[in-house]
Amino acid sequence: MTESQIANRWDPPISRRQFLVATMGGAASLALASCGGISTATTSRSVNLTDGAGGFPSPFACNGGFGYTQMSYVYDSLLWTDGSGALLPWLAQSFTASADHLTYTFVLRDNLSWSDGRPLTVDDVVFTFDYYAKQGSLSPAVIVQPPDNVAGVKAKGPSTVEVTLAKADVTFPARVAGAIPIVPRHVWSSVGDPGAAQDVKLLVGSGPYRVASYTTDGEPVLFVARKDYFLGAPFVQRIEDRAIDDTFGALKAGSADIAYGVGLRPDTLAPFQNNPAFGMITDTGASTNALYWNMGREGALSDVRFRRAMVMAVDSQDLITRIVAGRGSLGNPGFLARSNPFYAPVPLVPFDVAGANALLDGAGYHSAGGATRKAPDGSALSFELLIDSAQAPLAELLVSYMKRVGIELRPKEVTIGPQLFGIKQTSQYEIAVLPFPGPGPGTPESDPDILRILFSSKVTGIELQGATNYANPTFDILAERQRVTFDDAERKTIVAQMQMILSQDLPVVPLYYADTDAPYRTRVLGNQWYFTPGTFPTWQNNKQLMVTGLKSGTRIRPV
Numbered sequence: 001m002t003e004s005q006i007a008n009r010w011d012p013p014i015s016r017r018q019f020l021v022a023t024m025g026g027a028a029s030l031a032l033a034s035c036g037g038i039s040t041a042t043t044s045r046s047v048n049l050t051d052g053a054g055g056f057p058s059p060f061a062c063n064g065g066f067g068y069t070q071m072s073y074v075y076d077s078l079l080w081t082d083g084s085g086a087l088l089p090w091l092a093q094s095f096t097a098s099a100d101h102l103t104y105t106f107v108l109r110d111n112l113s114w115s116d117g118r119p120l121t122v123d124d125v126v127f128t129f130d131y132y133a134k135q136g137s138l139s140p141a142v143i144v145q146p147p148d149n150v151a152g153v154k155a156k157g158p159s160t161v162e163v164t165l166a167k168a169d170v171t172f173p174a175r176v177a178g179a180i181p182i183v184p185r186h187v188w189s190s191v192g193d194p195g196a197a198q199d200v201k202l203l204v205g206s207g208p209y210r211v212a213s214y215t216t217d218g219e220p221v222l223f224v225a226r227k228d229y230f231l232g233a234p235f236v237q238r239i240e241d242r243a244i245d246d247t248f249g250a251l252k253a254g255s256a257d258i259a260y261g262v263g264l265r266p267d268t269l270a271p272f273q274n275n276p277a278f279g280m281i282t283d284t285g286a287s288t289n290a291l292y293w294n295m296g297r298e299g300a301l302s303d304v305r306f307r308r309a310m311v312m313a314v315d316s317q318d319l320i321t322r323i324v325a326g327r328g329s330l331g332n333p334g335f336l337a338r339s340n341p342f343y344a345p346v347p348l349v350p351f352d353v354a355g356a357n358a359l360l361d362g363a364g365y366h367s368a369g370g371a372t373r374k375a376p377d378g379s380a381l382s383f384e385l386l387i388d389s390a391q392a393p394l395a396e397l398l399v400s401y402m403k404r405v406g407i408e409l410r411p412k413e414v415t416i417g418p419q420l421f422g423i424k425q426t427s428q429y430e431i432a433v434l435p436f437p438g439p440g441p442g443t444p445e446s447d448p449d450i451l452r453i454l455f456s457s458k459v460t461g462i463e464l465q466g467a468t469n470y471a472n473p474t475f476d477i478l479a480e481r482q483r484v485t486f487d488d489a490e491r492k493t494i495v496a497q498m499q500m501i502l503s504q505d506l507p508v509v510p511l512y513y514a515d516t517d518a519p520y521r522t523r524v525l526g527n528q529w530y531f532t533p534g535t536f537p538t539w540q541n542n543k544q545l546m547v548t549g550l551k552s553g554t555r556i557r558p559v
Helices: 016-023 064-072 122-135 172-177 247-253 266-272 304-313 316-323 353-362 389-403 418-425 449-455 473-483 488-505 543-548
Strands: 046-049 079-081 087-089 092-097 103-108 150-155 160-165 209-214 221-225 238-241 278-293 328-330 366-368 371-374 382-388 408-414 431-436 508-521
Touching: 079 172, 079 543, 087 092, 092 172, 103 122, 103 172, 122 150, 122 160, 247 266, 247 508, 266 278, 266 508, 278 304, 304 353, 304 389, 316 328, 316 389, 316 508, 353 366, 382 389, 382 418, 389 408, 389 431, 408 418, 418 431, 449 473, 449 488, 473 488
Parallel strands: 046 238, 382 408, 382 431
Antiparallel strands: 079 087, 092 103, 103 160, 150 160, 209 221, 221 238, 278 431, 278 508, 328 508, 366 371
């Protein structure tokens, strides 16, 4: 897959549906969860979701994070991640890696079949990888792109497939084997443009569900369980996904089973608390608003002293209180969220207005009695701030913070989507605040390879959300080293060094991490709802939960 689109998931302060429409244009563990707190007397095992169809639910036309999730109900990958973060055997019952980590051998399960009744074979797996490779790239909204590090795939027997990599990559099992949907050769071999092919007859998959009803993007989509699924009949028998604006109202009324929101007010959450009909899950670091500088511009924007002074002038705790109702945590200049297993406690940039003024004075940015400062060349420290128009309150606060230190920000508020990210992609901006994740890779909770993808000058194609014109040779070396390091402790040491460099260079700084809360009904799945650890390949409504009724493993909970 391309470097820029390995993963994608978002929750900006508008609905995921609005955001999506705007932006379009090792051995695996089989840990089992306790069934505590689940009633087995459920009479209707149907789950109602609130997004509507995320594009056409094929691997080549589904849109964004929740579109991928819907597609995954129909198509399976070789491996799959569950609610414990374990990488489970899925279509493959096992896999092994060579000593040099260049060759992976997958053994398929017995008696796999497509939803049209035809057998799934190793030829389908080989065909899938070859077919993806021929595409070059897909629509930016399709989050799983053709793998760019696979040198070859071949059958080694009636149930064995061998994948050879061009270079070792610690992320391959999860990011490729655990994400690329295997497709039937007999369906797609005659399709020349899979992104444009949107006939429901193409939706033949090996997954746990069939598409029972689909009209178009944004409209309701219905999935029904395959009783002949290789793991057994899925616990959830029916999944209906309808686009609902008032998701929390729908949840209260009983027409939705879960609702998601960022920075929710206490009065929004109150109806679902201390009520046995509901439970709640919270993710503390999967989204942020991040401050970007175009470091390709001469002058202050390429001066780390200026960037540090800007960050020192931001009252992040005030932002958390005002923008996300106090439900968030301070940003990490090393980018990764504190909930990320690879997070390193690098020094924070303190909120210090006096210190910011002193730093600017010492750097030669002259103050003139409270007016906008002047750079050594005489130019004013006045910059356009590119920001989503729905984030006007955040823009106002940033303008007020910067005024205290003699920096003028002029908000350019544009609609989130092609306008916002198109300007970012072409580097036609000075300073920007972007929601992260957006139409780009990963989240602050993702595998730490996200740091290489976003910040290495050796990676191309990350203009949507990567750092603009940032280059640090030491960082680049470390970024490549962590990718080929298979010892977790050693890799954590390398990733900590990468975070330290970012905290010193400040190419991109998360302003805060907003909490994402999801109250849910307990009627079908009890207390088993979860956010997928690492947020990849799907963050919400993981099919493993729908199939098994449990947070982890492949055992299906008895009815």
